[in-house]
Amino acid sequence: MAPHTLSKSDFKLARTCDAKLFFRENGYPDNRDMNPYLALLAEGGYMVEALAKAKYVDGVQLEYGRGVVDDYQRTIDQLGRDQVTLFEATLLVGRQQARVDILEKKGNTVRLLEVKAKSFDGAEHAASLSEGRAGALRGKKKPYKIFSEWVEKLEDITFQVLLLEKVLPGVTIKPFLVLVDTSKNALIDNIPSLFELVRRTSADGSTRLLTARYTGSPEQLAHLDLVTEVDVSAEVAMLRDDVAEAAAIYESRLDSPLSVHSVGIERRSKCGACEFRVDESAEKSGFDECWGALATPRPHMLELFSIGTCKAPDRSSLVDWMVGQQKASLFDIPEDCLVKADGRIGSNAERQRRQIEFTRRGDVFLSTDLRGKVEALHGPMYFIDFETSRLALPYHAGMRSYGLVTFQWSCHTVASLGDKPTHAEWLNKTDVWPNRAFAESLREAIGDSGQVLTWSHFEGTTLKQIIADLDKFGHVVPELVDWMTDVFENRIVDLHNWAKYDFYHPGMRGRTSIKVVLDALWKSDAPMRKQFEAWTGMVADESRDPYASLPPVEISGVFQDVHEGTGAMRAYQEMMYGVDKNDPAKKDMWAGLLQRYCELDTLSMVLILEHWRRCVGLA
Numbered sequence: 001m002a003p004h005t006l007s008k009s010d011f012k013l014a015r016t017c018d019a020k021l022f023f024r025e026n027g028y029p030d031n032r033d034m035n036p037y038l039a040l041l042a043e044g045g046y047m048v049e050a051l052a053k054a055k056y057v058d059g060v061q062l063e064y065g066r067g068v069v070d071d072y073q074r075t076i077d078q079l080g081r082d083q084v085t086l087f088e089a090t091l092l093v094g095r096q097q098a099r100v101d102i103l104e105k106k107g108n109t110v111r112l113l114e115v116k117a118k119s120f121d122g123a124e125h126a127a128s129l130s131e132g133r134a135g136a137l138r139g140k141k142k143p144y145k146i147f148s149e150w151v152e153k154l155e156d157i158t159f160q161v162l163l164l165e166k167v168l169p170g171v172t173i174k175p176f177l178v179l180v181d182t183s184k185n186a187l188i189d190n191i192p193s194l195f196e197l198v199r200r201t202s203a204d205g206s207t208r209l210l211t212a213r214y215t216g217s218p219e220q221l222a223h224l225d226l227v228t229e230v231d232v233s234a235e236v237a238m239l240r241d242d243v244a245e246a247a248a249i250y251e252s253r254l255d256s257p258l259s260v261h262s263v264g265i266e267r268r269s270k271c272g273a274c275e276f277r278v279d280e281s282a283e284k285s286g287f288d289e290c291w292g293a294l295a296t297p298r299p300h301m302l303e304l305f306s307i308g309t310c311k312a313p314d315r316s317s318l319v320d321w322m323v324g325q326q327k328a329s330l331f332d333i334p335e336d337c338l339v340k341a342d343g344r345i346g347s348n349a350e351r352q353r354r355q356i357e358f359t360r361r362g363d364v365f366l367s368t369d370l371r372g373k374v375e376a377l378h379g380p381m382y383f384i385d386f387e388t389s390r391l392a393l394p395y396h397a398g399m400r401s402y403g404l405v406t407f408q409w410s411c412h413t414v415a416s417l418g419d420k421p422t423h424a425e426w427l428n429k430t431d432v433w434p435n436r437a438f439a440e441s442l443r444e445a446i447g448d449s450g451q452v453l454t455w456s457h458f459e460g461t462t463l464k465q466i467i468a469d470l471d472k473f474g475h476v477v478p479e480l481v482d483w484m485t486d487v488f489e490n491r492i493v494d495l496h497n498w499a500k501y502d503f504y505h506p507g508m509r510g511r512t513s514i515k516v517v518l519d520a521l522w523k524s525d526a527p528m529r530k531q532f533e534a535w536t537g538m539v540a541d542e543s544r545d546p547y548a549s550l551p552p553v554e555i556s557g558v559f560q561d562v563h564e565g566t567g568a569m570r571a572y573q574e575m576m577y578g579v580d581k582n583d584p585a586k587k588d589m590w591a592g593l594l595q596r597y598c599e600l601d602t603l604s605m606v607l608i609l610e611h612w613r614r615c616v617g618l619a
């Protein structure tokens with residue numbers, strides 16, 4: 001077996017927690033492998049990388065994967081040339097290795113470019129530099145500290161620079177981050193269709209995204225000005241000593257047991273979101289190894305809503321303090337310490353105390369306000385949900401990177417509480433910037449009066465963004481703007497706030513997403529299931545909520561499903577721009593997947609409101 005090496009992604013991971021390097025090197029299951037949002041980001045990231053590389057027409061794509069020593073040797077052979085641009089050059093020094101996105105060598109000078117799909121404002125950066133400040137990646141005042149959100153990216157490129165200095169001693173190295181520049185606009189439509197995603201299918205049938213390739217023409221490429229190369233020499237100089245020291249330590253630990261990696265690790269609230277905290281059915285769990293006996297209490301203290309903000313009786317971090325006391329049960333949290341800094345009980349602390357109390361009692365909490373809030377509702381009531389996407393490389397000319405595309409809404413209308421809801425929906429199927437049609441069709445559906453019920457502030461925020469975008473795209477529609485303003489200023493009732501502050505069910509634990517709340521109520525609320533059957537004509541499976549029951553649909557030989565917002569974004573992309581985009585039958589199948597998912601979101605809101613109505617004695 002090849003010895004472990006410290007890659008740049010290993011380094012990045014270890015910087016977030018020392019113990020993670022051990023779990024990565026030793027093949028512990030990682031819950032990010034199943035994360036659809038990260039998968040979507042990866043697709044965008046590969047396309048941005050392919051775009052950055054396409055600008056280097058003479059670039060040599062180096063094959064890799066036959067072993068790091070062979071890969072490195074191929075790089076060294078190429079670097080023997082006086083002038084060369086390499087893609088995926090492999091650097092290897094001791095057991096530290098990195099694959100460089102773009103390496104451009106001209107004589108004694110080498111530009112090292114790391115491509116990131118992260119957005120940044122190139123115009124703001126240039127203005128900052130011209131005014132004598134340090135650019136958009138750093139603070140506005142001396143000593144111009146690097147913003148924390150950029151540290152990881154800059155450490156990544158610093159790690160590569162340190163290796164390259166040893167591989168090519170004596171050359172001048174100029175490091176650049178290649179970033180998605182939100183101050184630039186797309187000049188042509190359908191930019192993602194100019195890229196091909198390359199996947200590899202394993203023996204078990206699973207597929208893995210490998211890379212992306214630019215497949216457009218040179219003329220189209222000339223219109224693709226969406227990324228900016230940012231000189232980060234100064235930032236690399238600031239970070240190099242820290243990075244060198246940390247990398248040397250991680251390298252020295254590569255073959256060590258967990259006890260060496262975990263010297264001084266802190267078991268904190270961050271562990272709740274650790275990638276090595278996996279399903280109980282997994283054969284091994286990094287979280288369990290870090291937390292030992294403290295991993296097992298149920299309910300666990302890490303389930304407490306916003307535990308990261310809580311202080312212990314001695315005002316140290318609550319999680320630290322609990323670990324110090326060898327306690328990790330939710331029920332061991334001293335409730336007296338759940339207060340604000342000034343000793344008052346704020347809304348968050350109230351919610352935390354409620355979670356502990358009602359979980360202990362196995363009971364449901366209803367605020368004294370909930371009945372009044374339900375009573376104040378009046379028909380017609382429009383339960384709405386939006387599906388949107390923001391992609392690194394936009395589909396429509398005039399859009400900036402990560403600009404908003406509103407592609408779908410669903411609305412259940414209830415004339416008065418208890419009535420069977422009627423459903424309306426809209427899904428964009430035309431290849432034009434859809435945001436204006438989205439708003440106009442919504443207006444047609446929900447009119448100029450009536451309450452608009454949502455499950456977050458997202459719908460209101462989206463309408464505000466559409467107003468800003470209409471202006472940018474030159475659409476002069478004052479009436480539509482007035483209508484949207486009235487909706488978000490006067491008509492929206494956010495049921496998510498009710499779930500946060502007026503209601504608690506032990507099955508929700510510390511969470512309040514619509515899927516979590518529906519799932520918490522579904523199994524125990526027979527009237528809810530009856531209502532679902534009466535309204536939809538479908539059979540309600542007591543053991544699984546309707547989201548879990550959505551069966552996958554086979555499209556082009558692959559079973560597809562949409563269970564969350566990221567899945568909806570992917571399905572929309574497939575429908576509009578995927579391989580089946582010109583096949584009406586397949587397009588309809590994608591549309592069907594999207595519609596039933598979004599419809600379920602708004603129906604769930606009605607079902608939950610009906611549940612609350614029953615709870616407060618109004619049904």
Ligand code: SF4
Nearest residue numbers: 017019271274287290
């Ligand atoms: S569980 Fe916590 S300590 Fe262990 S690897 Fe994850 S973040 Fe680090």
